[in-house]
Amino acid sequence: MEETLNFIYQYREAIFIIILSIFLGIEVISHVPAMLHTPLMSGANAIHGVVIIGSIIVLGHAHDILSLSLGFLAVILGTLNVVGGFVVTDRMLEMFNKKNKKK
Amino acid sequence: MGTINDSILQISYIIASICYIVGLKKLSHPLTAKNGNYIAALGMGLAILTTILFHRTDGHAIGNIPLILLALAIGSFLGTLAAKKVKMTAMPQMVSLFNGMGGACAALISIMEFPRINPDIIAESGMMNGLTLSILLGLVIGSVSFAGSMIAFGKLDGRINDSKISYLKIINIIGIAAIIAMIVFIMFQEEMPSMTIVYILTVLSLLYGISFVMPIGGADMPVVISLLNSFTGVAAACGGFLYNNQAMLTGGILVGSAGTILTILMCKAMNRSLMNVIIGGFGGSAAGSDEGVEKHIKEITLSDAAVLLTYSQKVYIIPGYGLAVAQAQHACHDLEILLEDKGVDVKYAIHPVAGRMPGHMNVLLAEADVPYTKLKEMEEANAEMANTDVVIVIGANDVVNPAAEEDPSSPIYGMPIIKALDAKNIIVIKRSMAKGYAAIDNNLFYHPKNRMLFGDAKNVLQKLIAEIKAM
Known part of the structure; x- marks a missing residue:
């Protein structure tokens, strides 16, 4: 019990961020029209590519050949997630914008 | 405690977080979506850049910078290439x-x-x-x-x-x-x-x-x-x-x-x-209740379809995955323009799960320049179905299956559908009598109001357009 309380106290800031972000995430997208579901999913997909920061930190402090190569791979994968995600989303949304101008 | 580096890093992370939130918010509205995506991407770029420059682990700066930049370059190149090339x-x-x-x-x-x-x-x-x-x-x-x-x-x-x-x-x-x-x-x-x-x-x-x-x-x-x-x-x-x-x-x-x-x-x-x-998961176990009853389907000729459509007041097109497979979105738009020129009111009824992803049909039709004011969501379309002269079902199946409303034993029972049956006439364009993804039969196809136009959606639509033009 005491350990649990300690744990919560120790990580109180992270826990705060997590709880607030959960509500924010729900609130932000709850009124999205169905036609934007796919681009929104794709955009969210790009945002979780933020995991790339972790891979940069790992690679930035890697020394042996194994962690260098794994870190290198991780950064490539993370970049694919970020860049691919945003470009795909942009392409989808381009379709919507094109007709807006015509109108 | 905090050094200048730390402060800059933290401030940039706060800005990045705001970018994600604003980005997501803007992504959920059609007019601001594109900007939303840019804002989120900007936040991401900032977070990546400042991490490389200012991150410290126990006082150690990020090393292996050339390697990191190389990995970023490779990932960006491959990611952009794949994202640009994909259909x-x-x-x-x-x-x-x-x-x-x-x-x-x-x-x-x-x-x-x-x-x-x-x-x-x-x-x-x-x-x-x-x-x-x-x-x-x-x-x-x-x-x-x-x-x-x-x-x-x-x-x-x-x-x-x-x-x-x-x-x-x-x-x-x-x-x-x-x-x-x-x-x-x-x-x-x-x-x-x-x-x-x-x-x-x-x-x-x-x-x-x-x-x-x-x-x-x-x-x-x-x-x-x-x-x-x-x-x-x-x-x-x-x-x-x-x-x-x-x-x-x-x-x-x-x-x-x-x-x-x-x-x-x-x-x-x-x-x-x-x-x-x-x-x-959809099983093949529930096969529908009226197996064995003899069913008849009626086909419609292209010229009959052309006449029927041209003399209609209001037409609804219900697209499904078949439209995507046949890449028929442009032909579909051409048909819409042609009919509109003849004074027919043409709209699209979009089921939320038509295609392989919610919004799949919207993206696809948008590619063919269909104005998004013409795309009606399911509830709105259903309200207008009774006044609709013809619905054209293009490569959709489960989303118009009346079993979802009528047959409690059906695996899709309870799923909201587009009520194509309420319209005065139904034309179904389909490659074959094959079942949809839920692998169940569709009684709509056997309904007296319905007539089938068999063939590849793009091919059939092009022939239909030629037929209407020749009239």
Whole structure:
């Protein structure tokens, strides 16, 4: 019990961020029209590519050949997630914008 | 305490977090969506740049910069290339693929960070600490997301067929129990365990990811991708917890919760619960109640269809996956323009789960320059169905199946449908009498009001256009 309380106290800031972000995430997208579901999913997909920061930190402090190569791979994968995600989303949304101008 | 470097880094992370939130918010409105995407991307770029420049671990700056830049360049090049080259119809599997990359990235981080858990913490409280938990969760969730996304990609791309192996569900339960047991086991170790157990956990998670997605039908892949998307978000947040990195934490959790809500919205559109999608899956078991009754279908000739359409006042087009497969969106738009010129009111009725992803039809029709004011959502279209002279069902099946309303034994019973039957005439353009993704028969096709136009959607539409023009 005491350990649990300690744990919560120790990580109180992270826990705060997590709880607030959960509500924010729900609130932000709850009124999205169905036609934007796919681009929104794709955009969210790009945002979780933020995991790339972790891979940069790992690679930035890697020394042996194994962690260098794994870190290198991780950064490539993370970049694919970020860049691919945003470009795909942009392409989808381009379709919507094109007709807006015509109108 | 804080150095200038730290301050700059933290401020940039705050800005990045705001960018994600504003970006997501703008992404949920059609007019601002494109800007929303740019804003989110800008925030991401800022977070990456400042991490490289200002991040310090115990005073050590980020090293191996050339290697990092090379990896960024390779990833950007391949990512842009893949994203630019992919056809609009293949967008869903592309999202799945990129999602898998993020999951794999999170898993790799965990594998590398596990042996580096601060020995002081282990000496104090053994492996039972927040760092170990976040590393293990990042590893498991990332691996499941990676393996699952690859299977979802394979299924949507037609490389992997649906498997109806029933014992996979039991394997899944055993799998998840084994994964939890291993996490608990590692957490209760007094000392740093060997990496072998971490590798075993990784393999187990990968296998679980495969067997988790394998029994779920291709039609449910959108829901699965959205779910895996939120998984990867959580895996990224685990990394944020590990590094005490606020940008990763907010970004990951935002996607985790937004993704979960999106998943639930999609399930609601099909009137099914998430559990039902994951555990149930559409089975071939319920075959419909009136098997064996002789049914007749009527075909319509192209010229009859052309006359019927030209002299209608109001026409609704109901597109489905068949339209995407045949790449018939441009032909469809041409038909719409032609009919509008003849004074016919043409609109599109979009079922929320038509195609392989919610919004799939919208994106596809947008590609063909169909104005989005012409795209009506299901409720709105249903309200107008009774005044509609002709509905043209193009490559859609389950979303117009009256069994969803009439037949309680049907696996899709309860799913809201577009009430094509309410219209005065129905024309179904379809390649064959093959069943839809739910693998059940559709009584709409046998209804007296309905007539079939067999053939590839694009081909049929082009012939129909020629026929109308010749009139």
